[in-house]
Amino acid sequence: xxxxxxxxxxxxxxxxxxxxxxxxxxxxxxxxxxxxxxxxxxxxxxxxxxxxxxxxxxxxxxxxxxxxxxxxxxxxxxxxxxxxxxxxxxxxxxxxxxxxxxxxxxxxxxxxxxxxxxxxxxxxxxxxxxxxxxxxxxxxxxxxxxxxxxxxxxxxxxxxxxxxxxxxxxxxxxxxxxxxxxxxxxxxxxxxxxxxxxxxxxxxxxxxxxxxxxxxxxxxxxxxxxxxxxxxxxxxxxxxxxxxxxx
Amino acid sequence: xxxxxxxxxxxxxxxxxxxxxxxxxxxxxxxxxxxxxxxxxxxxxxxxxxxxxxxxxxxxxxxxxxxxxxxxxxxxxxxxxxxxxxxxxxxxxxxx
Numbered sequence: 465x466x467x468x469x470x471x472x473x474x475x476x477x478x479x480x481x482x483x484x485x486x487x488x489x490x491x492x493x494x495x496x497x498x499x500x501x502x503x504x505x506x507x508x509x510x511x512x513x514x515x516x517x518x519x520x521x522x523x524x525x526x527x528x529x530x531x532x533x534x535x536x537x538x539x540x541x542x543x544x545x546x547x548x549x550x551x552x553x554x555x556x557x558x559x560x561x562x563x564x565x566x567x568x569x570x571x572x573x574x575x576x577x578x579x580x581x582x583x584x585x586x587x588x589x590x591x592x593x594x595x596x597x598x599x600x601x602x603x604x605x606x607x608x609x610x611x612x613x614x615x616x617x618x619x620x621x622x623x624x625x626x627x628x629x630x631x632x633x634x635x636x637x638x639x640x641x642x643x644x645x646x647x648x649x650x651x652x653x654x655x656x657x658x659x660x661x662x663x664x665x666x667x668x669x670x671x672x673x674x675x676x677x678x679x680x681x682x683x684x685x686x687x688x689x690x691x692x693x694x695x696x697x698x699x700x701x702x703x704x705x706x707x708x709x710x711x
Numbered sequence: 712x713x714x715x716x717x718x719x720x721x722x723x724x725x726x727x728x729x730x731x732x733x734x735x736x737x738x739x740x741x742x743x744x745x746x747x748x749x750x751x752x753x754x755x756x757x758x759x760x761x762x763x764x765x766x767x768x769x770x771x772x773x774x775x776x777x778x779x780x781x782x783x784x785x786x787x788x789x790x791x792x793x794x795x796x797x798x799x800x801x802x803x804x805x806x807x
Contacts, residue, residue, distance in 0.1 A: 622783075630760070631757075633757040634750075634753040634794075637753050638750070638752075
């Protein structure tokens with residue numbers, strides 16, 4: 465059976481070395497470029513007709529837009545419109561990464577902690593900067609909840625600090641782990657299917673079992689692809705809300 | 712050509728009010744319980760990882776090994792509980 469982790473190896477398509485840096489155009493970069501292109505096409509071409517009764521693709525575009533618009537509106541209220549483009553971009557990058565990864569022979573860039581980590585750190589850094597810019601030094605009151613007895617203040621500040629610093633890690637690890645687990649599982653079960661078929665005769669029929677399990681798993685993965693992109697957008701909104709409102 | 716009844720407009724309005732779409736739920740097709748479960752596992756462990764990381768580097772800088780990492784893993788544990796608590800409070804507030 466093939467190694468189920470082999471699918472996560474990055475292969476260069478166009479080699480490019482500058483100095484000691486490897487800047488090759490990889491299959492991961494190709495999928496990212498594809499995601500950007502597909503998103504742009506989906507959001508421009510499908511709504512070109514601007515029909516009042518949306519067609520299939522216009523419906524998809526409108527649903528994606530409304531989902532994220534609802535989120536920013538719920539969490540950030542009037543400020544939501546300012547952050548909508550940012551949250552929507554993030555949502556589409558993650559969603560397209562997850563969906564493109566489900567096509568056989570393609571590559572899931574969201575299964576790499578480097579990619580999700582970069583996205584999460586960007587969200588975290590942006591939220592922190594917005595908080596500092598909006599509230600100046602008052603921002604640090606985020607680490608000191610109101611009405612604390614002074615005795616436990618030395619204990620609560622490091623705990624709040626750790627809790628705050630753990631956000632980008634939990635955000636990136638969740639997305640990456642979910643995608644990696646899903647794809648490893650699909651590959652493993654597909655491997656069972658192939659092995660049973662190769663065993664011959666009596667086992668050939670048995671080989672259909674993992675085949676059908678994989679079909680069901682594919683549906684599950686499709687759902688997880690959406691849920692994870694949605695969760696990423698929700699948490700981005702929550703972090704931005706903390707920075708904007710300082711509860 | 713068939714005649715248009717006078718009360719056609721009234722009838723259309725009645726039919727429309729009967730089949731009006733229900734108000735759209737705020738959460739898009741996902742139960743809050745599932746969201747919370749997905750969130751809890753990583754929130755909790757990430758805080759402990761951050762605590763251990765901070766403790767390790769404090770030990771390296773101040774030469775206090777092993778007290779830094781021990782204390783900060785416990786603080787990380789506390790932060791993990793705090794993360795879970797915050798999520799739960801937010802969920803409860805939403806349900807009200």
